[in-house]
Amino acid sequence: xxxxxxxxxxxxxxxxxxxxxxxxxxxxxxxxxxxxRQKIANYPGVTVERKAGRLALPGxxxxxxxxxxxxxSFDAASPDEEVTxxxxxxxxxxxxxxxxxxxxxxxxxxxxxxxxAQEVLELGRPTVVALNMVDLAExxxxxxxxxxxxxxxxxxxxxxVAVRRKGLAELTAAIAEAETHADEEARKRWHITLPERxxxxxxxxxxxxxxxxxxxxIENGIDRVLLNPWVGPVILFGLLFVxxxxxxxxxxxxxxxxxxxxxxxxxxxxxSMASGFIRDFLTEGVLAGVGSVVVFLPQIVILxxxxxxxxxxxxxxxxxxxxxxxxxxxxLSGKSFIPLLSSFACAIPGIMATRSIPDAKDRLTxxxxxxxxxxxxxxxxxxxxxxxxxxxxxxxxxxxxxxxVLFALYVAGIVxxxxxxxxxxRTVAKGAASxxxxxxxxxxxxxxxxxxxxxxxxxxxxxxRAGTIIFTVTIVLWLMLSxxxxxxxEGQMDASFAGMVADGLHPILEPIGFNREMSLALVPAMAxxxxxxxxxxxTYAVDAADEDVAAEGVTDKIAALWSLPTALAFLAWFVFxxxxxxxxxxxxxETNGWKWPAFMVGYLFALAYVFAGLTYWGxxxxxx
Amino acid sequence: MTLDxxxxxxxxxxxxxxxxxxxxxxxxxLKALGVDEGAEVAVIHRGIFGTxxxxxxxxxxxxxxxxxxxxxxxxxxxA
Numbered sequence: 001x002x003x004x005x006x007x008x009x010x011x012x013x014x015x016x017x018x019x020x021x022x023x024x025x026x027x028x029x030x031x032x033x034x035x036x037r038q039k040i041a042n043y044p045g046v047t048v049e050r051k052a053g054r055l056a057l058p059g060x061x062x063x064x065x066x067x068x069x070x071x072x073s074f075d076a077a078s079p080d081e082e083v084t085x086x087x088x089x090x091x092x093x094x095x096x097x098x099x100x101x102x103x104x105x106x107x108x109x110x111x112x113x114x115x116x117a118q119e120v121l122e123l124g125r126p127t128v129v130a131l132n133m134v135d136l137a138e139x140x141x142x143x144x145x146x147x148x149x150x151x152x153x154x155x156x157x158x159x160x161v162a163v164r165r166k167g168l169a170e171l172t173a174a175i176a177e178a179e180t181h182a183d184e185e186a187r188k189r190w191h192i193t194l195p196e197r198x199x200x201x202x203x204x205x206x207x208x209x210x211x212x213x214x215x216x217x218i219e220n221g222i223d224r225v226l227l228n229p230w231v232g233p234v235i236l237f238g239l240l241f242v243x244x245x246x247x248x249x250x251x252x253x254x255x256x257x258x259x260x261x262x263x264x265x266x267x268x269x270x271x272s273m274a275s276g277f278i279r280d281f282l283t284e285g286v287l288a289g290v291g292s293v294v295v296f297l298p299q300i301v302i303l304x305x306x307x308x309x310x311x312x313x314x315x316x317x318x319x320x321x322x323x324x325x326x327x328x329x330x331x332l333s334g335k336s337f338i339p340l341l342s343s344f345a346c347a348i349p350g351i352m353a354t355r356s357i358p359d360a361k362d363r364l365t366x367x368x369x370x371x372x373x374x375x376x377x378x379x380x381x382x383x384x385x386x387x388x389x390x391x392x393x394x395x396x397x398x399x400x401x402x403x404x405v406l407f408a409l410y411v412a413g414i415v416x417x418x419x420x421x422x423x424x425x426r427t428v429a430k431g432a433a434s435x436x437x438x439x440x441x442x443x444x445x446x447x448x449x450x451x452x453x454x455x456x457x458x459x460x461x462x463x464x465r466a467g468t469i470i471f472t473v474t475i476v477l478w479l480m481l482s483x484x485x486x487x488x489x490e491g492q493m494d495a496s497f498a499g500m501v502a503d504g505l506h507p508i509l510e511p512i513g514f515n516r517e518m519s520l521a522l523v524p525a526m527a528x529x530x531x532x533x534x535x536x537x538x539t540y541a542v543d544a545a546d547e548d549v550a551a552e553g554v555t556d557k558i559a560a561l562w563s564l565p566t567a568l569a570f571l572a573w574f575v576f577x578x579x580x581x582x583x584x585x586x587x588x589x590e591t592n593g594w595k596w597p598a599f600m601v602g603y604l605f606a607l608a609y610v611f612a613g614l615t616y617w618g619x620x621x622x623x624x
Numbered sequence: 625m626t627l628d629x630x631x632x633x634x635x636x637x638x639x640x641x642x643x644x645x646x647x648x649x650x651x652x653x654l655k656a657l658g659v660d661e662g663a664e665v666a667v668i669h670r671g672i673f674g675t676x677x678x679x680x681x682x683x684x685x686x687x688x689x690x691x692x693x694x695x696x697x698x699x700x701x702x703a
Contacts, residue, residue, distance in 0.1 A: 072653065072656035072657065073652070073656045075652055075656075077649040077652045077653050077656075078649075108685060109684070109685050109686055111658075111684045111685065112657070112658060112684055112685070112686055115656070115658070116656070140685070194655060194660075195660065195661075195662075198658060198660070219687065220668070223668070223669060223680070223687070227669040227680060229669075229670055229671065229672050229673060229674060229675075230672075230673065232672060233672045233673065317689075320689075321669070321671075321678060321680060321689045322671075322672055324671065324677075324678045324689070324691075325671045325672055325673075325675045325677055325678065326672075328677070328691075333691075334678065334689065358649045358650075358653065359647075359649070432647065435646075435647060435650045435690070435691050435693065435694065436678050436689060436690065436691050437650060437653045437654060437657070437688065437689065437690050437691075437694070438688070438689045438690075439657065439686060439687070439688055439689075440680060440686075440687040440688065440689060
């Protein structure tokens, strides 16, 4: 979101920055003030880098508003906190020192948030305080006195509820006037030690709290169940299992409808156009390829729905708590669980989210194993193969065999990741055992509008990928498959350029049970995993001798042409194979070099080859 | 007595913290969260399946998760 359009007038655009403790609602406020749609969620450490947007102020030019990662102190303990320290101190390359600081405080946790607040105010910069989440404070039985707090801090204090857009007009008015409030002399008294700050925070919060009812918050009651040592983990694993079942079961009617739609368009094109290059291009290339990926939109939306609800409600941090002991077993901590769970949707935000992990070796290990989490791009691959070779039977009440196989693939990814972490932490990422310190957020009911926006964003990203990367790669593949044209009596794939590529790769992949079409599909799938599906669809569509067979879906083709061991080997390959250019690129960015991404690609391909091979030969030996 | 051994859901006052056994970053983070001499805390949740690790403690109006290794470095007395 960087803006580099030149300022129209000579005086530079003023900048304001949002600072405050983690999970105080800075990004929610940023979105409310700028109309942006930054990711917001209910756990500490959602925002890991600076984001800028434009904030309109009453009666003057708009200012650039910067959203920063939350920090407990300027004495940074993790990479994301370091970003905040640098920007606020004007040490961040290419970023002007913010003219105005908007200090965001959680109204229900004043005593804690006022500690860092004093550090911010010590800077002597024009500052406005947003006393955020006053609604949650009221829920907890707190009545606050913003005027008293304003007097104690010496800066304006505006009560806000960012997610409900309350107090925004007052806040922008205060930001507009902020510079006149700059009073560096008044801040001198803040230069004190941490225990003194803590004492001051205690007094200030006491003075600002007019009344408080019983300390019993709803968290105690809910956590008594969700964090119960025996019931809690059962609920967590039950929830994960339900998610994977739902991804298959709930999506089916929508996916069928989409598939029907793509089929109908394809038939209409075939019926209305003369046969030839353009028609083949549309039906075999565009519709067979891109269409085969687009039908997975419902499943991806359902998966993201669950992840967004877990993030927004505050349950994600509880899951991290429950998983910490298991993660400790492989040398990681519960902190790694949140990036890893996000990686079930996509490894890219997952890898970026590792910035909230303080320990460098922990963070590196988490980055290296994140691609093993079954991301949504694998879903089309798994779904097509499973639908083709696994019978649609039930193995128990409400438990389908297909859903169970999908769950097993997810488990395989998790077990692989844990085993990899265990080895990595003892070899290349060796270091002291890491700790786990994390603030548990209060529970919040997810807001429908935020959920809808989040889902729409993820759906749009998926469709854009289908329309760009997958579209392009599919078309290149289709051209390579279509030329040169086959002589009579020769298969089109045998004659084509793509066929030559497949012939080159096939000897390497044949020992692990892959056929030529699979070998070929792996090449374009380096761009993104789901391309494997569109590539197979296009390959089979081009290679089909007659029109009827060409109209069949890729699932039917696989069901007819692949043996069960071959299909299972292909699934095993995709559990491990790092087939995603974007993930490799983000790993390079987050580790500052090619060394670790190269290592990651190498070990994951090695694992993919070995496990696909073991699966194939194991299945053959079992007579499957 | 260490915080690890202290009675569940009873308020304890921290009398001393053995910062030397904690990693620098973790000491920093604990201090920033208010875990320091004089603070009043209560252990309210324990890790899964009887492992007793990690712990969730209440401090002020916050709930913080930390490991047993941290709790073992925190000396407490009944508040």
